[in-house]
Amino acid sequence: MTTEKKYPLPTSEQENIEEALGVLWHQSELMENRLEVILPLLEETVNKEIYKTLISKELLKEENNKILLTEKGENLAKDITRRHRLAERLLSDVLALSSQAIDPNACKLEHIISTEVAESICTLLGHPTQCPHGSLIPKGDCCEKATETIEPIITSLDKCTPGSKGKIAYLILQNHPDLHKLLSLGLIPGTPFNLHQTFPTYVIEAGETTLALEKEIAEKIFVRQ
Amino acid sequence: MHETTLDKVVASQSIVLVGNPNVGKSVLFGKLTGRYVTVSNYPGTTVDVSRGSGWFMGQQHQIIDTPGILSLYPKSEDEKVTRDLLIEERPQIILQVADAKNLNRTLLLTLELALLKIPMVLALNISDEARERGIEIETELLSKILGIPVIETVGITGEGMSDLRRAIPKAQVPTVTVNLLSEIKQAIESLTLLLPPHPAKEFIAETFLYGDSSITIPLSHFLGNSLLSCLKQCSDRSQMVRKRFLRPISLLTLDSRHQKAGEIRAQVTQLTGQIHSSWIQKIGKWAMQPWPGYLFVALALFFMYEFVGVFGAQYLVGLMEEGLFNKILNPAVTKIVEISIPIKFIQEMIIGPYGLFTMAITYALALIFPIVTCFFLFFGFLEDSGYLPRLAIMLDRIFRIMGLNGKAVLPMILGLGCDTMATLTTRVLDTKKEKIIVCLLLTLSVPCSAQLGAMLGMVAGLSWKVFAIWLGIVIGSMILVGWGASKLLPGIRSPFLMEIPPIRKPQFYNLFKKVRARLIWYVREAVPMFMLGTFILFVSDKIGLLRIIKKLGNPIVVNFLGLPEKATESFIIGFLRRDYGAAGFFMLAQNGLMNAAQITVALVVITLFMPCIAQFFVTIKERGLKTTLLIAAFVLSFSLGIGGLVNWIFKAGWIQL
Incomplete structure (x- = not known):
């Protein structure tokens, strides 16, 4: 028996990055990209260093006091948002958790759901377009296919x-x-x-x-x- | 078996009929007691408890019919009525009446009833329909599993009734139990420790656990007030326990019971054949679809007009009034009174223009009676056929505008029979807001059958425009006022959800009994009021009060509404009974005292006018004095206002009749 896990859980740095990207995606939905708003928000919801980390990993860039996601960053942010909102749907629709319990659990789940699992959940739920709070769930590959070929389950x-x-x-x-x-x-x-x-x-x-x-x-x- | 001892135990005790809605409890009640209560093919017809008595094994028992329930954990007022009765009176026997073809739902309720620890018998009613659909139930096995006698019956034909009578004294406390989740079991146990001794402790604890403390009221009636603190403690404690569960506990237990019910059903049922879709069921399906459903609605309206308005209000009324009363009875009674009673005052009281016989009895029996008979026949036919829930589907969209849903169709249509009866059935509605709106609309815009009949009689022979204007204004007012009320009143509209019973061929015998029961009720209710109204008119006339009232009413009746002076009388008696008021107008119209424009105004005002006294009191009972007075004040001013407006439009010459 080895103590090393075959499929490691995401490290906390990874989780933080994903968390921050989720926040940024939501802000971009709200058409908010001003540095003076985003920076304190990131520091509050994640931590002080996260902004620098994101810049160094080329997920984020700053232009004229505006914060923009790079292409890589945007893909990742879209993905994490999708996983979070699908997790919310799963918890509320199928597992029938109370509304207070949904958010904290969805926050944990989003980091461990793989793309394949996310697609399965999405298919199971019939490619939902909105999270239980009414925000849009970004479409995945499975959704694009579903509209052409298969009926939702x-x-x-x-x-x-x-x-x-x-x-x-x-x-x-x-x-x-x-x-x-x-x-x-x-x-x-x-x-x-x-x-x-x-x-x-x-x-x-x-x-x-x-x-x-x-x-x-x-x-x-x-x-x- | 110790049948003799059991017989003694059961002596002079009460049997309560409990079951899902629309399974035929009232039919069985009628068979067991010989007493008639309204039976129809509409879920929720029984909204109150009826009591009667019956004989079994040489003993007289009290038998109680209850509103249908889906669960013993009540979600609505009528479900509460049944639960409270079971707790408060703790009957000796529960006779669960079930729809044999819907065993899942039946067993779910059986499993809940079992918690009461009251001896039970299960009657699988409507078993003919189950057989038709190829469902066969092994009653003996089911009886063994549940630990209670199980009998197959067909209430309408009386099949299985003698078996049922024999089984009732053999009622047993059910032995069947359900394995709840262990956490819930523990929670219930911990709560029962706080409760006073009671056989149904577990049921009470479970109810508290769901956060329903309304059970305290019937319990304190049963146990006495001294134990209130005990119950309060238990209720408080349950709040704490409830917080430990993430999902609603009621759903978790429901799940467990559903599972058990499903298992038992699978054990005892066999599907023998294919389900036959008969032509009658096809009609049932069509009646729900836009096409030809809306055609059916139009046909129903047309037949109602032909049957009640033309056949009843014209042909039958003609026979009764012209033929029987004017030609034979009135002259005969007049002769007899003139000969036998020499005092002029009393003579006039009986046979004068405001005579108890010549006015009250003639109005009640010659004018109104044939009309209500036709309406009740027609309505009874619709009720028993199962068309009304389908009508509810068709009209749901319109009712949505008024902050209601299709469920409100029953009280509103029943209101066309009698608004007083209809006000009572507003209990089937879900929210207080809906109840108030329906009470308001019943008062405002739903004429009762007698009134409607008299009015159809007035319209007959006039231009179709009169009818169209009247109908347009009444329906328009209803939608407008309903819409306004739905915007102004606080609260929410509940979404439509209704079980649709199968279409059944109305049984002539049941229809006949129902119409007879309603007619007896009607005559008892109406004739004394007609007499009283006439008497008030007679006295007012003698002492000159009538002239004063007419003078006072003149500015409104003659100037504002443009009606003949005599119409004031009809308004006065309209307060006592709407149909009586309408009958007054009918006579005015028949005697040629009103032209088409005046008839239109009269029709509009009398339709929208005040509720009759009986409806007024029932509304107070259901909705409270303040709400009722507000409704009455609004309706009075609204009806006169619209009447004035219509009169003004005619005078201005915008519409020619």
């Missing part, structure tokens, strides 16, 4: 077309009374369903139960086709 019911069949995968847990009602009505994970129509309301047949529901609820029901 898991989609929300509101995206299904009338006549589609499959099984209930999971329900999102935001509205408790409704969720409870759905479960007591027999819409439990694994139940085969048949989507009848989507207008004027959604009508779904699950087992011996026929249910009419609005889009708001259909959005929270995820199914495997």
Whole structure:
């Protein structure tokens, strides 16, 4: 037995870099690139040295008091953001963690998810476009392919077309009374369903139960086709 | 078996019918007690508890029908009614009524009911539909697994009823248990230590654990107030325990129970054949789709107009009023009274222009009775066929504008039968905001069947424009006011979620019984009010008060609304009963005292006008005095305002009739 691990966990420096790039990506989404704003933010969320580290690793450059990601930096930032937001989706949709628990866990997960795992999660979740907080999830290769070739494995019911069949995968847990009602009505994970129509309301047949529901609820029901 | 001893235990005790919505509890209740309660093919018809009695094995038992529940951990008011009854009264026997084809859901509830430790019997009802769909259940095996008698029944035809009667005295406390997660088990155990002795301790602890402390109220009724501090302590402690769990505990236990229910179902059911999709189910599917669903809606409206408005309000009313009352009864009664009672005052009280017979009884029985009979027949047919939930789907989009969802269709349509009854059913709605909006709209814009019938009678023979204007204004006001209220009132709209029952052929016998029960209710409710109203008019007329009121009302009725002076009377009695007011206008129109424009104004005002007294009181009961008074004040000013506006438009000559 060797004590050396075959697949080492990311070092803390690597984690810090990824953390910082995540912050920078989010700032760029907000169209913020002024040095006087970004620098204190990085120092606060990561540490004092991180700015220099990023510059030295050629992930970042400064021009006229504006901070810009290099191409390498941008790719890495996009990737880490994607992993973080996918992790959030996974934790909230599939593992049904409470909203307070999602963020700290997603922060840890993002560093250990490999690109392949990220693609699998993305496919499992049906290539989601938004994180639970509503920010955009950067697209990966798998998403580009998915739109052309394969159907997502898991989609929300509101995206299904009338006549589609499959099984209930999971329900999102935001509205408790409704969720409870759905479960007591027999819409439990694994139940085969048949989507009848989507207008004027959604009508779904699950087992011996026929249910009419609005889009708001259909959005929270995820199914495997 | 110790049947004799069991019989003694069961003597003069209560049996509670519990089950999922729309599984036929009320039908079985009727069969067991001989008492009729409203039965329909619509989930949530029973919103209150009904009590009756029945005989089993030579003993009389109290039998209680309850609103349908999905779970013993209530999510809505009507579910709470059932839970509270079970806790507060702790009946001797629970008869769980189930939809045989939906065993998963049934067993989920059985597993929860088992926690109460009350002897149970399970009736697998509607078993004919299950067989049709090729589902066969081994009842003996199921009975062994659950530890309670299991009987297959078909409530409507009475199949299996004698077996059920024999099984009820043999009720047993279920022996089936569910393995919950060990952390949850521990949490429940720790909470039970704080509770006073009670057979259903675990259930109570679990309820507290979910953060529902409303169970304290029925418990304190059962245990006495001295134990309140105990319960409070338990509730506080449960809050601490709850924090330890990341996921809602109720979902974790639901998961465990679902799993168990699924296992049992797999053990006892066999799928024997293919599901046949009959033509009746095809119609059920079509009725939900935009095409031809909206055509169905239009057809339903058209048939209602033809059946209630034309056949009832014109043909039948004609027969009753012209034929029976005016030609035979009224002259005969007049003769008899004139001969037998010599006092002029009393003569006039009975047969004068405001006579108890010539006005009240004639209005109630000749004008209104045929109309409500037709409406109840029509409505009952829709109810029993299972069309109403489909109508809810079709109208959901419109109801969304008013801050409601399709669920509100039931109270609103029922309001076309009787607004008082409908106000009671607002309990099926989810949020307080929706309840208030529906109460407001029922008061404002939903005419009851009797009123509607009288009004359809007024429209008949006039230009279609009158009908169109009236319908446009009423529906427009409803949507506008509903929209406004949804914006002004705090709270949120809940999304539409409704179970859709299969389309069933209405059973003629059930339909007949339902219509009869509603008619008896109607006559009891309406005739005394008609009498009272007439009597008030009679006295007011005699002492000259009527003239004064008419004078006072003149600026509004004659000048502002442009109606004949006599219309004031109809408004006064309209306060007592809307249909009575409408009947007054109907007579005015029939006697040629109003022109088309006036009829239009009258129709609009009387439709939008105040609620009748009964509805007023029921609204107070459901929504409180303050809300009710606000609603009434708004409705009164709104209806008169719109009436004035319509009158003004006619006078200005913008619309020619």
